[in-house]
Amino acid sequence: MDPTNMFSFGRALYLFNEARKWFTISSVLTAPVLLVIDAPFGRFTPKDQSSFLIVDGRKAWMLMELVSPLMFIYTFVTSPLTAKAPLLPSPTEPHAILAICFLLHYANRAIISPLRTPSRSKTHLIVTVSGIIFNVINGSLMGSYLSSPYGRMYLRTVSSPTFYTGLTTWALGLVGNIYHDEILLNIRRKANSKGKGKNGDDKNKSEHYAIPQGGLYSLISYPNYFCEWVEWFGYALAASPLPFRLSDLSLSTIIPTLLNLQTYKDIINGPASNFAPLLSPPWIFLLSEFLLMLPRAYKGHKWYHSKFGASYPKERKAAIPFIL
Incomplete structure (x- = not known):
């Protein structure tokens, strides 16, 4: 199946491919930056918290994480990549099951987990804004893909x-x-529990690790x-x-391609519709999470030591x- 022949053509498809391309590229470019700087939240929140840019960590987290399921629901229901939005699927259909899985993850991540957290460090507003942008794009891409003709067709034929x-x-x-x-x-x-006095007053407001x-x-x-x-x-x-053909996995072709400057010029300047046509939103999400979270894990690992x-x-x- 060729993904480019399975979608309706128009502005929605153009925006989908542009988002798919630049969301991937921005994650690749941001990863090395995060190896140099500490994203200002959690244990790396600035010690001086008097600035208006330092906000409540729990509320900021819930706000930015709720954006993803909301955008997912909107695009899944409206199905912007089809000429006419289909009826809502049966809960037993594969793409409906995957939609439920996505929402279950975010029910825990955006609501249950932060509400059960006894304390959460404050966070810088730039982290919240960045998270909202990430989740607007990712939620929209995921919902659009699963409700698209290509996504539904693949899930009917996958073993x-x-x-x-x-x-x-x-x-x-x-x-x-x-x-x-x-x-x-x-x-x-x-x-x-150790930081509370007899009257239940917090004696120690600082985070404990x-x-x-x-x-x-x-x-x-x-x-x-x-x-x-x-x-x-x-x-x-x-x-x-x-997101790749197994026949393409050859070092003799991969290495020269990666070392060729023209490869990157073509990626940046080429039309978004030609950008990694097999790289669908679920794989983009995995790639982006890995690229953005691995530097945080590495820096946090060093912090522990x-x-x-x-x-x-x-x-x-x-x-x-x-x-x-």
Whole structure:
């Protein structure tokens, strides 16, 4: 199937391809920047919090994360890449199941998890604004893709083992993400209970950090990140074909292409419709998450070693077991 022949033609398709192209490119370009600077939220929130740009972490998080499911619902229902929006699918149809999975993830991420968090560091407004922009684009791309003729056609023809393997991987990743987040939440709960006086007043408003233990924390510092990558890998596997042809995986062609400056000129200047035609939104989301979260995990891993010194397990990697 050729994706370019499966969509309606018009402004919606033009915007879809432009968003697909520049969302990918911006993630690739932002990743090395995040290796140099610390995104100002969480443990890297500026110590001087008197600026009006430093905002409540819980409210900011919920605001920016709710944007993604809202945009997803809007584009999934209106189906901008079809000439006429189809009727809402049965909950048992593959693209409806994937829509439910997407919304379940964000129900936890945007509502349940922040409401259960005993405390959350303040965040810089630029993080909130950046998160909103990311989620507007990503939610729109994902909803548009799953409701598109190409997305629905693929899910009708994909083999059941591939679809259910992807769904199972998604579920395992989601459970792992929640499990390891809960370990961090328990550290905060214990710190908060120790910081309360007899009358329930907080004696210590500062964030408390300890060395997490349990699960994949025995191997890596950020298993919640790793599990989220596993989750979205499974989702992409279920929702979309691979973003490359296996016949193209040859070092003799890949390396010269990457070393050729003309390759990057063609990517930037070429029409968005020609940009990586097999790279669908589910794979773009996985790629973007990996590129943007890995620098954070690496910097956070170094922070753990700096804060806890010799007490921090030397055998732990940052975010990928046994590798990095």
